[in-house]
């Protein structure tokens with residue numbers, strides 16, 4: 001398989017200095033173990049630029065004029081519901097698919113222009129896209145060889161991902177979680193400044209998920225560009241600093257997690273008052289949507305809890321209790337992408353999930 005296009009070795013096989021012109025790294029402390037190319041030779045800053053990127057597969061417009069930038073030094077969550085176009089975008093970035101139009105570049109160059117792929121960009125696209133008959137050592141060894149990386153990296157990255165004892169085992173016997181770890185190991189092999197992970201925590205156990213989140217954050221803290229795709233907001237809220245949200249191939253949001261979280265705070269306000277009629281009139285006048293709940297309780301959407309309090313105070317209406325209901329980030333994400341969900345389960349009369357429409 002070709003996880004990402006193979007690069008020719010840049011040094012003669014067995015060459016003593018695999019990364020000419022780079023200083024030996026300081027011992028220890030790095031998320032990926034020690035491998036000389038990071039920081040990479042030259043002045044790469046690891047900036048990913050997606051410009052008006054479009055991909056059409058026959059009648060399916062998978063990616064539709066997408067433009068965004070992924071910066072180094074932070075984890076960028078690449079979010080979207082099933083079929084949003086995340087994998088297609090990553091594949092174009094890696095030169096595995098050709099854009100119908102537009103560009104996807106790293107430091108201004110297409111991936112194929114980098115001579116030694118794994119030293120510049122590490123990627124996990126599909127954990128099952130591996131040769132089952134090979135051992136983990138053989139799989140990573142072949143990647144190391146074809147990218148001019150020292151054989152010792154195989155042991156290092158297997159240890160980093162927790163597969164230190166599994167190097168001699170055939171991949172066919174690996175669980176999905178082990179395959180994900182192996183895919184992450186392959187991405188780390190060249191110690192690259194840019195890392196792309198497509199749904200990397202699928203199949204990982206809770207400890208594995210926590211480990212992967214920590215790893216992504218460490219990689220970003222080292223100044224790398226880390227792009228992690230997911231269709232679950234919950235996976236991103238503890239990992240990402242920045243979010244790029246797409247739906248039906250189009251950009252929906254490109255903002256910090258903090259800005260996204262701010263959207264999630266207006267989930268409505270419940271207010272208890274001895275004079276619900278007067279308060280409802282005041283709130284409606286201010287543009288709020290108000291529903292009565294029992295004799296003394298109003299459910300209010302629009303203003304924040306503080307604004308409800310202020311309106312009540314200004315109009316001299318007594319309130320006994322004001323409670324703000326925060327939406328979860330998952331709620332905010334689902335609301336944001338609701339109009340662009342391509343594949344939705346059909347609801348049965350009883351409200352249970354039916355078959356997916358894919």
Ligand SMILES: Nc1ncnc2c1ncn2[C@@H]1O[C@H](COP(=O)(O)OP(=O)(O)OP(=O)(O)O)[C@@H](O)[C@H]1O
Pocket residue numbers: 057060061062080081082083084085086087088089230231342
């Ligand atoms: N090789 C292909 N041929 C035809 N259609 C394709 C191909 N690859 C992807 N598509 C379609 O393009 C759309 C986007 O798919 P893509 O896999 O990029 O989305 P995604 O966001 O990664 O989805 P998921 O979260 O389900 O993995 C989908 O409608 C998909 O069926």
